[in-house]
Every structure is written in structure tokens, then in C-alpha cells.
Amino acid sequence: xxxxxxxxxxxxxxxxxxxxxxxxxxxxxxxxxxxxxxxxxxxxxxxxxxxxxxxxxxxxxxxxxxxxxxxxxxxxxxxxxxxxxxxxxxxxxxxxxxxxxxxxxxxxxxxxxxxxxxxxxxxxxxxxxxxxxxxxxxxxxxxxxxxxxxxxxxxxxxxxxxxxxxxxxxxxxxxxxxxxxxxxxxxxxxxxxxxxxxxxxxxxxxxxxxxxxxxxxxxxxxxxxxxxxxxxxxxxxxxxxxxxxxxxxxxxxxxxxxxxxxxxxxxxxxxxxxxxxxxxxxxxxxxxxxxxxxxxxxxxxxxxxxxxxxxxxxxxxxxxxxxxxxxxxxxxxxxxxxxxxxxxxxxxxxxxxxxxxx
Amino acid sequence: xxxxxxxxxxxxxxxxxxxxxxxxxxxxxxxxxxxxxxxxxxxxxxxxxxxxxxxxxxxxxxxxxxxxxxxxxxxxxxxxxxxxxxxxxxxxxxxxxxxxxxxxxxxxxxxxxxxxxxxxxxxxxxxxxxxxxxxxxxxxxxxxxxxxxxxxxxxxxxxxxxxxxxxxxxxxxxxxxxxxxxxxxxxxxxxxxxxxxxxxxxx
Numbered sequence: 001x002x003x004x005x006x007x008x009x010x011x012x013x014x015x016x017x018x019x020x021x022x023x024x025x026x027x028x029x030x031x032x033x034x035x036x037x038x039x040x041x042x043x044x045x046x047x048x049x050x051x052x053x054x055x056x057x058x059x060x061x062x063x064x065x066x067x068x069x070x071x072x073x074x075x076x077x078x079x080x081x082x083x084x085x086x087x088x089x090x091x092x093x094x095x096x097x098x099x100x101x102x103x104x105x106x107x108x109x110x111x112x113x114x115x116x117x118x119x120x121x122x123x124x125x126x127x128x129x130x131x132x133x134x135x136x137x138x139x140x141x142x143x144x145x146x147x148x149x150x151x152x153x154x155x156x157x158x159x160x161x162x163x164x165x166x167x168x169x170x171x172x173x174x175x176x177x178x179x180x181x182x183x184x185x186x187x188x189x190x191x192x193x194x195x196x197x198x199x200x201x202x203x204x205x206x207x208x209x210x211x212x213x214x215x216x217x218x219x220x221x222x223x224x225x226x227x228x229x230x231x232x233x234x235x236x237x238x239x240x241x242x243x244x245x246x247x248x249x250x251x252x253x254x255x256x257x258x259x260x261x262x263x264x265x266x267x268x269x270x271x272x273x274x275x276x277x278x279x280x281x282x283x284x285x286x287x288x289x290x291x292x293x294x295x296x297x298x299x300x301x302x303x304x305x306x307x308x309x310x311x312x313x314x315x316x317x318x319x320x321x322x323x324x325x326x327x328x329x330x331x332x333x334x335x336x337x338x339x340x341x342x343x344x345x346x347x348x349x350x351x352x353x354x355x356x357x358x
Numbered sequence: 359x360x361x362x363x364x365x366x367x368x369x370x371x372x373x374x375x376x377x378x379x380x381x382x383x384x385x386x387x388x389x390x391x392x393x394x395x396x397x398x399x400x401x402x403x404x405x406x407x408x409x410x411x412x413x414x415x416x417x418x419x420x421x422x423x424x425x426x427x428x429x430x431x432x433x434x435x436x437x438x439x440x441x442x443x444x445x446x447x448x449x450x451x452x453x454x455x456x457x458x459x460x461x462x463x464x465x466x467x468x469x470x471x472x473x474x475x476x477x478x479x480x481x482x483x484x485x486x487x488x489x490x491x492x493x494x495x496x497x498x499x500x501x502x503x504x505x506x507x508x509x510x511x512x513x514x515x516x517x518x519x520x521x522x523x524x525x526x527x528x529x530x531x532x533x534x535x536x537x538x539x540x541x542x543x544x545x546x547x548x549x550x551x552x553x554x555x556x557x558x559x560x561x
Binding site for chain 2: 011083086116117118121122124125128129131132135136139147151154155158161165178328332
């Protein structure tokens with residue numbers, strides 16, 4: 001036993017171990033994305049009183065895998081006027097950026113690939129890079145509609161990133177750390193400690209309205225940042241056919257789509273961690289100390305997964321019931337409503353932290 | 359040779375190569391993409407130094423915001439490669455003079471830094487247990503608070519200047535008043551008219 005544990009501490013063993021962990025997270029994430037895609041379509045269908053995919057497998061559970069197979073075996077078509085390298089690089093980048101953010105997400109106490117001090121900044125950086133896949137894809141297609149779609153998305157994502165940044169600052173001010181595990185740990189002990197009701201200290205309850213508003217704003221900004229309806233103007237099918245994806249087919253298209261869904265689940269995970277207490281349960285859990293660490297970890301994972309599902313359900317419902325925004329309304333909401341409001345919230349929370357006794 | 363040295367070698371090689379390609383790439387969009395690659399390598403070097411906060415800031419600010427705007431502008435350009443090359447010989451002497459001056463300055467500065475660095479390396483700086491985010495915060499908001507505020511003011515002035523330069527009041531632009539729109543009720547927005555057959559509405 002001791003020989004084995006020694007091996008895992010050597011550079012080679014560590015590399016193997018980390019590779020294994022990365023593959024585990026990646027595999028789990030992709031399986032999740034497959035079923036979340038199905039859930040998205042099922043919820044959308046239910047709202048419209050349709051059945052949704054129900055042919056492949058029981059209840060259509062295997063639909064996403066059938067789609068995957070279909071995408072992979074189709075022909076990759078590259079337009080004649082396209083910039084080949086960038087055209088193919090764009091979907092790969094899009095997908096990689098959707099996956100790479102998961103490196104810092106804590107799934108359960110201690111279950112995190114890379115527990116870095118600037119975890120939340122890393123997430124912000126990776127989500128702000130997502131725009132490159134779209135811009136590059138739209139430009140490299142050398143076609144009008146993709147280009148318009150990518151220009152729209154560039155302006156949209158840069159705008160909403162600003163308010164996301166300020167909302168994250170309010171959370172950092174409350175918890176006093178940029179480490180995601182520390183942010184979650186700060187909210188432990190029951191839902192009254194979660195950040196959306198003031199966060200961690202019961203004396204912070206006057207901040208509850210502010211933080212609740214921040215949560216709602218983060219949710220809406222996350223919709224805009226991931227190009228989900230009602231902010232899916234980059235791919236508005238009634239005006240731009242499919243925006244930046246027009247010229248894409250087969251595997252590159254699939255990579256775009258999977259990257260998009262990875263990003264959406266990542267945003268749901270961020271909402272859970274920042275405002276809903278990550279892997280902590282909504283009630284005090286003193287009994288966990290007696291459990292073996294593996295079970296306690298699985299319990300945390302379950303809580304985290306449940307929260308992600310709740311948020312994803314909201315994402316799906318919004319897609320089904322909210323009509324698309326007009327472009328000027330989108331910009332107005334981002335710059336004239338969210339930016340001042342989140343700035344005011346930063347001032348309020350900072351003032352509270354300095355002048356309150358807590 | 360340990361792993362840090364290898365990583366430094368790879369990152370700095372990619373950084374220099376990408377920086378070279380920024381100025382030699384024919385296609386301006388490719389040039390901006392190489393610029394982004396060099397920002398990334400720079401961020402990697404910061405991580406190697408243990409300054410992960412600066413690395414993330416470099417990516418968030420420069421790659422996530424500034425370079426997107428560069429790309430935004432460059433993509434809009436209708437690039438004519440023939441006209442780009444016409445002024446080449448004409449500007450060559452001026453370019454050579456400027457690059458010679460820059461080279462002399464850089465050699466001078468790096469010479470000083472190298473000699474000073476050699477002496478400083480022996481007395482290694484004490485590593486504090488405070489994370490570098492807190493350290494930067496302390497230095498920025500206490501020691502250099504006024505300079506920091508001054509920098510903010512400069513940026514604000516620059517932003518207002520850009521707005522003033524591009525602001526044009528065009529007559530006849532239709533604007534929407536959101537408050538008026540949302541204040542509309544059925545009564546004020548809808549008129550029910552009984553139309554007689556064959557007559558139409560005469561306003």
C-alpha cells in the first residue's frame with residue numbers, strides 16, 4: 001500500500017493520476033451534456049405540447065448519441081472562399097473553451113482538478129474567451145450572414161461580460177476569497193447561509209435583496225453570454241439563417257454545439273457555486289462527518305448536480321417561453337440597466353462590509 | 359534542466375515567434391490572432407513566476423476585451439494588399455532609424471537590469487505568505503492610491519474624448535422612449551372601430 005501511495009507522489013505518478021482525473025471529469029461532463037441536450041429538447045417540447053424525441057431508446061434517452069453518430073459520419077464541407085485553418089480552428093477552440101473551465105470547478109469537498117487561488121478569475125477569463133470561437137467562425141466562413149452573426153455576438157458578449165464581472169465582485173466581497181472551494185465553504189451550514197440571501201454571515205441579512213437581485217442579473221447575463229434565447233441574436237434564424245453556424249456541417253458543427261452546451265452547464269455550475277452554495281446541502285449536515293469520505297463526497301456531488309439541474313431547467317424554460325429580444329433592447333439592458341445596477345451593488349456590498357460590525 | 363526551465367523556454371519561444379508573426383503576417387486578422395497567442399504566452403510566463411493574478415488579468419483585460427475590439431475593427435477593414443505595399447520603400451529609412459534607436463535603448467536597459475539582477479539574485483527576496491492578490495491590493499490602494507486614481511481619471515478623460523469625437527447629432531432620428539412604451543394601456547393604444555361594408559376607415 002505504501003509503495004503504491006509513494007508512486008502517486010512521484011512526478012510520473014502525479015501526471016498519470018491527474019490525467020486520469022481529467023479524463024474522468026471530461027467523460028462525465030460529456031455524458032451529462034448528452035442528456036442535458038435531450039432534457040432541453042424535451043422541456044421545450046413539453047411547453048409546446050409536443051412529445052419531443054421519443055424514438056431512439058426508451059423515452060428517446062439515446063437520441064443525443066444517435067445525433068452524435070450522425071454528425072460524425074457526415075461529410076465536412078469547407079466553403080471555397082473560407083480561411084481553412086481558422087474555419088476549422090474556430091469550433092475546436094469553442095469546444096475546448098467550454099470544457100477547460102471545468103478544471104477549477106469544485107464538485108465536492110476536495111474534489112477539484114485544480115484548486116487555484118484565482119479560480120473565479122480563471123472562470124471569468126475562460127468565459128470571456130468564448131467569443132473568439134464565434135468571431136473566428138463567422139469571419140472565416142467568408143459569408144455575409146455568419147459575419148453579421150459573429151459581429152453581433154462580439155458586441156453582445158463583451159457587453160454582458162462587464163456586468164458579470166461586477167456581480168462576481170460582489171460575491172468576492174462577501175466571501176473574501178477568489179478560491180471557488182473557499183467561496184462554497186463560506187456558504188456551508190444551510191440555505192440561509194447561501195450568498196443569494198446575504199452570504200455566510202447571518203448578520204448580512206440586510207444584503208439579501210441586493211444579492212438576490214445580483215443572482216437574477218447573473219442568470220440573465222449568463223443567458224446573454226452563452227447566446228441562449230432570448231438573447232440568441234448571433235444565430236437568429238429568422239434574420240440570419242443560423243448566424244455564425246451557417247457554413248458549418250458535420251463534426252465542426254457538433255463541436256460548436258457541444259461547446260455551447262458545455263458553456264451553459266458551466267454557467268449553471270457558476271450560479272450554483274456563487275449563489276446557491278455549490279456542494280453544500282440546504283440544511284445543516286453534521287452527520288456527514290461520520291460518513292466515509294467517499295460517501296460524503298458523493299453526497300456533495302449529488303447536491304451540486306441537483307442545483308445545476310435546477311438552473312438548467314430555468315435555462316430551458318426561458319428558451320421555451322420568452323420571445324427573442326431586439327438588438328437595441330439587448331444593448332440597452334446590458335449597458336443602461338445591468339451595468340449601473342451592478343456597480344451600485346458593488347458599492348453597497350463594499351460599504352456594508354466596511355461599516356457593518358460583521 | 360527542470361520542468362520550469364523547459365516551460366519557460368517553450369513559452370518564451372512561442373511568445374517571440376508569435377510576436378514576430380504579428381508584424382509579418384500578410385492578413386491583419388491572422389496578425390491579431392497571433393497577437394492573442396503572444397498575450398497567452400505572456401500570461402503563461404506570469405504563471406511561471408507565481409503571479410497568477412496578473413496572468414488572469416492579462417487574459418481577461420487584453421485577450422477578453424481589447425483584442426476582441428481589435429479583431430472587431432480589423433475584420434471590418436477591406437484590406438487591399440497591393441496598396442499596403444506601395445509606401446514600403448518610402449518609409450524604410452524612417453523605420454530603420456526608429457528601430458535602431460529602440461534597439462540601443464533596449465540593450466542599454468537590459469544591460470542595467472542584467473547587472474542589477476545578478477546582484478539581487480544572491481539576496482533572494484523574502485516570499486511572504488500573503489497571496490499576491492492581497493499584496494497587489496495593499497500596494498495599489500495604500501501606497502499608490504492617488505496614482506491609481508489618477509490613472510482612472512486619465513482613462514475616463516480618454517473615454518469621454520472618444521465619445522466627443524464620434525458623437526454626431528443627426529436630425530430626424532426616431533428614438534424610443536421605453537417608459538412611454540411600457541406605460542401604454544389598452545385604452546391609450548387601441549381603438550376599436552366598426553367598419554361599414556365597402557367604406558373603409560377615413561382616419
